[in-house]
Amino acid sequence: MKIKSFVKRFFKKYHGFNFVCGLVICGIIFLAAFIAVFHTPYGSTEMNASLKFASPSFAHIFGCDNYGRDIFSRVLEGIRNTFFIALTTVFIGTFAGIVIGAGCGYYGGRLDHVLMRVNDALFAFPSVLLALVIISLLGPSSFNVTIALGIAFIPSFARIVRSEYKKQAALDYVQSAKLMGAGDLRIIFVHILPNILPVLMSSVMIGFNNAVLAEAGLSYLGIGVQPPNASLGRMLSEAQSYIFTAPWYALFPGLMIIIMVLGFSLLSEGISENS
Amino acid sequence: MLLEVKDLTIEFHDHDSPEKVVKDVDFSLDKGEILGIVGESGSGKSMTAMAIAGLLPRKKLKTFGSIFFERKDLLKIPRSELRGLQGDEISVIFQEPMTALNPTMKIGKQVEESLFIHHKDMSDGDRKKVALKWLENVEMDDPARVYDAYPHELSGGMRQRVMIAAAMVSEPKLLIADEPTTALDVTVQAEIIKLLLKINELSKVAVLFISHDLSLIRQISHNVMVMQNGVIVEKGDTDMIFESPKEEYTKRLIAAIPEVRL
Numbered sequence: 001m002k003i004k005s006f007v008k009r010f011f012k013k014y015h016g017f018n019f020v021c022g023l024v025i026c027g028i029i030f031l032a033a034f035i036a037v038f039h040t041p042y043g044s045t046e047m048n049a050s051l052k053f054a055s056p057s058f059a060h061i062f063g064c065d066n067y068g069r070d071i072f073s074r075v076l077e078g079i080r081n082t083f084f085i086a087l088t089t090v091f092i093g094t095f096a097g098i099v100i101g102a103g104c105g106y107y108g109g110r111l112d113h114v115l116m117r118v119n120d121a122l123f124a125f126p127s128v129l130l131a132l133v134i135i136s137l138l139g140p141s142s143f144n145v146t147i148a149l150g151i152a153f154i155p156s157f158a159r160i161v162r163s164e165y166k167k168q169a170a171l172d173y174v175q176s177a178k179l180m181g182a183g184d185l186r187i188i189f190v191h192i193l194p195n196i197l198p199v200l201m202s203s204v205m206i207g208f209n210n211a212v213l214a215e216a217g218l219s220y221l222g223i224g225v226q227p228p229n230a231s232l233g234r235m236l237s238e239a240q241s242y243i244f245t246a247p248w249y250a251l252f253p254g255l256m257i258i259i260m261v262l263g264f265s266l267l268s269e270g271i272s273e274n275s
Numbered sequence: 276m277l278l279e280v281k282d283l284t285i286e287f288h289d290h291d292s293p294e295k296v297v298k299d300v301d302f303s304l305d306k307g308e309i310l311g312i313v314g315e316s317g318s319g320k321s322m323t324a325m326a327i328a329g330l331l332p333r334k335k336l337k338t339f340g341s342i343f344f345e346r347k348d349l350l351k352i353p354r355s356e357l358r359g360l361q362g363d364e365i366s367v368i369f370q371e372p373m374t375a376l377n378p379t380m381k382i383g384k385q386v387e388e389s390l391f392i393h394h395k396d397m398s399d400g401d402r403k404k405v406a407l408k409w410l411e412n413v414e415m416d417d418p419a420r421v422y423d424a425y426p427h428e429l430s431g432g433m434r435q436r437v438m439i440a441a442a443m444v445s446e447p448k449l450l451i452a453d454e455p456t457t458a459l460d461v462t463v464q465a466e467i468i469k470l471l472l473k474i475n476e477l478s479k480v481a482v483l484f485i486s487h488d489l490s491l492i493r494q495i496s497h498n499v500m501v502m503q504n505g506v507i508v509e510k511g512d513t514d515m516i517f518e519s520p521k522e523e524y525t526k527r528l529i530a531a532i533p534e535v536r537l
Binding site: 171172173175176177178179180181182183186191194195197 | 328329330358359360361362363366367369371374375376377378379380388389392393438441
C-alpha cells in the first residue's frame with residue numbers, strides 16, 4: 001500500500017517525455033548490465049579463429065572481432081564494467097561531496113574558505129587529467145580508475161552541495177529547527193538534505209554521464225579496464241585499426257556509449273524540469 | 276519570576292566602531308503573563324527577543340548584562356544546556372509562516388520535532404497523540420488530515436497555527452512570538468490573537484509578544500513595554516499605558532493609531 005502510493009506520487013511528480021524516455025533507456029541499460037553479471041551468450045574472452053571479423057549474423061548479432069570473439073557478449077560485459085565503474089565513481093563523489101559540501105555550506109567560516117580554495121584548485125584541472133595523475137601514481141587497473149575518477153568527481157559535487165546548503169541554511173525553517181533544539185547533524189541530514197535532493201539527483205545523473213565518458217576515455221587510452229576484459233572505450237580503441245574491414249566492431253560499442261549518455265542526460269533533464 | 280532581563284546591552288561588532296542596538300534593557304516576566312513589546316523598526320525589540328531565544332550569532336555580537344530564565348543566565352550557560360531549553364522550555368513563533376515550515380517534512384513530524392528531540396523516551400504513538408491534541412487545540416478542522424499533509428497544502432493562517440502547535444507541543448514555559456501576525460491578513464490576525472489568548476489560558480505559558488501594531492498589543496497583552504532606539508521608553512500595565520501615557524513618544528504612537536469612523 002505504502003509502496004503503491006509512493007510509486008503513484010513519484011510518477012505524478014516526474015512525468016514528461018524526457019523523463020520517461022530516459023527512464024526506459026536507463027532501465028534497459030541497467031537490465032543489460034545486471035544480466036551480464038550472470039550470463040552472456042558467449043564467453044566474452046572466448047576466441048574462435050574461424051569467426052575472425054565475422055559480420056553480424058543471427059548467431060552473432062553484433063559480429064565478431066579480430067580474435068573471433070562475439071562482440072555482443074563483449075558489449076554486454078563492457079556495459080557492465082562501465083556501469084559499475086560509473087556507479088561507484090558517482091557514489092564516492094556524491095558521498096564525499098555531501099559530507100564536505102554540507103560541512104562547508106552549513107558551518108561556513110574558516111574551514112569553508114580553506115576547503116573551497118582546495119576545491120577550486122582541484123576544479124581547475126579537467127577531471128580526466130586529475131584521474132590520469134592519480135592513476136599514474138596508483139598504476140592502471142579498473143579498481144584504481146574507480147578510485148581516481150571518484151576523487152576527481154568530488155569537487156563538482158562538493159561545490160553544488162555547498163551552495164545549496166548555504167541557501168537552505170538561511171531559511172526560516174532551519175532557524176526554527178535550531179530553536180526547537182535540534183542538533184547540527186539532525187539539521188544537516190534530516191531537515192536540509194531532503195530539500196536539496198532534487199538538485200542533487202539531477203547533478204548525480206550528469207555526474208554519471210561524465211563518469212561514463214571519462215571511463216570510456218581512460219579505457220580508450222589503455223589505462224582503465226585491462227585486457228582481456230571488455231570495456232566500451234577499450235573496444236573502440238582496438239576497433240580503430242579495423243574500421244574499414246570490420247566497421248561493426250567500432251559501431252556497436254560507440255553506439256552503446258552514446259545511448260548510455262543519452263539515457264542519463266534525458267533522465268537528468270527530466271528530473272530538473274519536473275522539480 | 277520566570278524571566279528576568281537585567282541591563283541587557285547588545286553591540287554589533289561588524290563595523291569599525293561598535294554599534295549599540297539594545298541599551299540597558301531591564302524587564303521581567305511572570306509565569307502566565309503576556310508582555311507586549313512595541314516599537315518601530317530598528318527599536319531593538321526583535322534583537323531583545325532573539326537574545327532571549329538564544330538565536331543571536333555569538334561571533335559578530337557582544338552581549339552584556341544577564342537574562343535569567345528560572346535563575347539560569349541564558350547568556351552564560353553552555354551551548355548544550357541552552358539547546359536543552361530551546362524548544363522544550365522556550366519556544367519561538369516566527370513572522371513568516373510561509374517559510375518557517377520545512378517543505379519536505381510532513382506537518383505531523385514537524386509538530387512532533389521538539390518532542391522527538393527533548394523527550395526521546397516517548398513512544399511514537401504517544402508523540403502522535405500529543406501532536407494531534409495540539410493540532411486540535413489550535414483549532415484545526417481536521418487534525419488527522421493535517422497531520423499527514425505537507426506545508427504547501429495549507430494556507431498562511433493554517434501554517435501559523437501549525438507553528439503555534441509545534442511551539443506548544445512540549446508545553447514550554449515561555450513563548451516568544453516575534454510579529455506572528457504581520458504576514459497575515461486582518462481577519463486571520465484576529466483569529467491568531469484569540470488563539471494565543473486561549474493557549475495562554477490553557478497552559479499558563481508566558482508570552483512575549485512583539486509587534487509594531489499597537490491595537491494588537493492592546494488586545495493581547497497584560498503589560499506593555501515601549502521601545503525606541505534600543506531603549507525602553509515606558510513600561511507598565513496595558514490599560515494604564517494606553518489611557519494615560521506619560522512619555523511623549525508613547526503619546527505620539529497612540530495618537531497614530533488610525534481610528535475607524537463609520
